[in-house]
Amino acid sequence: MGETLRSWKELPLSALPFKLSTEFKTGDWRTFRPVVDQEKCTRCLLCWVYCPDMSIVWDGQRISVNYDYCKGCGICARECPVKAIEMVKE
């Protein structure tokens, strides 16, 4: 990730991690991206339930995809009962 590696003096005790993985973007693993058709979407949230990467975002109104982390597995598109998600080549 191109960041400066710390010296031993700057690390937490007990080798505890000091960053959350949200700082590590896994979106570049993707070859297909899920695209949501908001017209078709019934907000059943099955995509949210099944997403292994916590990349479906529900704001209480509509769903969206967080492409910072989505690895493009396609589970959301496969499981969508109304076919509102399409996998599109990057």
Added chain:
Amino acid sequence: MSGKIVFNIRELAKRPPKLLPGHRLCAGCAAPIIAKLALLATDRPTIVVNATGCLEVATTIFPYTSWNVPWIHNAFENAASTASGIEAVIKALKKKGKYKYENVDIIVFAGDGGTYDIGLQSLSGALERGHDFLYILYDNEAYMNTGIQRSGGTPLGAWTTTSPAGRVIPGKTQHKKPIADIAVAHRIPYVATATPAHWMDFMRKVRKGLDVNGPAFIHALSPCDRGWRFDTSETIEVCKLAVDTCYFPLWEFENGEWRLTDRSLAIARNPRLKKPVEEFLKVQGRFKHLFKPENRHLIEEIQRHVDAIWEDLLERTGIK
């Protein structure tokens, strides 16, 4: 009854996740689905113990962590004994009035290697001693973290890198160990099987397992697209086929009583819904060699095995 607990997913989905994105599990992996749903099933403070394995490794690559709950990885074979120590110390600190929380849920996540094989002794000891914790086995049916080697959880006929489909030996020559039955044999308050596809059923079971006083064990099927050889998008479908074919029936054992749940209960009531095990096998590359004429008998053997276990389950649950 299992129908009582209801989860409002539209509300739960607004909350910040306890397992964070940015983890480095493979695309389509079932393990993070299992972990996130489990953590969603409880509102109480939670401490997670993770055995060595895919989930542990890929969620805590230093300096990053994906865990928004206190988490500890000790080693491969000792997740249950580590949880024992945590549970015991909380009791002791409570006695002294030195513990802040009334109730803390302790959840273990361990793979099949860490449960069926190297961790079985530590698990059995903790179950016998009766510590109050929930052990969730995410079973991807082989040592996936080290590159798909056979474990006690690998089914008959499956190809792995240490049970290759060779000219003489067609994949693994033994059946899967009945791990959930082993947990039941300890007569602990709660044992269940689950899959992430049957998510509401799974979350209910997690809640029940956490609510009982004493040890609980959930055996969750965790399909691995890399090791089972299927497309990353098929993870949930593979779970559904596992249940629909009765390869992996959904049941719970609660206070001495057996019960089928969710789709498996529906199949028991309407046996025509039961699909041949071939439907489950044929979507996975690890069973490809079984479809050669000379290995066909193994599919029959697997079907016999599945049927026997299913019939037994129907009897135990009082349906037959």
Added chain:
Amino acid sequence: MSRLKQVLMGLNGDEAVAWAVKQCDVDVVAAYPITPQTIIVEKFSEFVANGEVHTEFVAVESEHSAMSACVGAAAAGGRAFTATAANGLALMWEILYIAASLRLPIVMAVANRALSAPINIHCDHSDSMGARDTGWIQIYVEDAQEAYDSTIQAFKIAEHPDVLLPVMVCLDGFFLSHTLQNVKILPDEAVKKFVGERKIPETMVDYFGKKVPVVLNPDKPLSFGPLDLYDYYFEHKIPQFKAMEKAKDVIREVNEEWFKLTGRKYGDGLIDTYAIEDADVAIVILGSAAGTAKSVAEQLRKNGVKVGVVRIRTFRPFPEEGLVEALKNVKVVGVMDRSGSFGAIGGPVFLETRATFYDKSERPVIVGYIYGLGGRDLSPEMVKKVFDELLEIKRTGKVRRTLSFVGVRE
């Protein structure tokens, strides 16, 4: 000097350890029976069964689980103790490293016993010497009183913010574990005050933007035991080296504090000496056999023979400075190991002693002796023979053997 009222009790070494643990407000004892440690957990179970302690006793199904449960208990904020010996310690080996690397101040009594095969329940140091590189502090005690004293001190040393390392209190199996001695026991309150409550250390974690307690805490979630690659693993090891170095001062301080409280001290805490000031030859030794060595030295001294004894109390951290100071005028040193290192040029204590003097311009002749394996007694006659050999080397300047075996049939 102490005005404290101490009670004299007839206890064996194991019971003395159990008494110490009882008084140290320990939250979790997780242990598995193994001779010659078993009396510790039996005695402690009685304290639990009689409601004399608040401790949760976890009767685990193996030593591996004993140490694993201690790791969980300590990471969740409690004080944890276990005891083991020989094969039990060997089974724990993997988790010894983890306990130390996670910087968990666990205390463990090791009733030293030989390793199989053949299976043997009697004393030698091959078990704890095998664990010398795990990152644990190791205190080797000479008698039951010191077993009691050191167990109490161990919690204070382990939990010191400059240390945060687990401590092994090593007592010789049977010679100490099962031998009845007079032991002075402090009042509960005095021990409680001396040890204090376990203070949870704090550390800076970026995602909180501040220092947080290093504990499994639902309010401030931390991840213990992550995956480390070649970019950070090495950096994570350096603080363990540093902590072991700092532990030397802490052990010395605790030794002095204990002296003020009880009137008892063990050399400077790291190393103890007998008649070393003007000694021509000396024995370096650990554990209960130091008593035998001293009594033989005393006899020889009466005849005007200038012999001395150095007892290493902490093998980890190794008392390099104290050893150099103690042996600076000694001409010939015999290092006595109760364990061997097959294929090495001598036992572990011998190797470290020799290495300590390598870059010193003035150094004694150093030879090694391996004695007492599998519980073989080290008699005064054997010690006398060693002293005679050392004197012979001093007289002739000739070393016949670098390594000898004491008390074995040829």
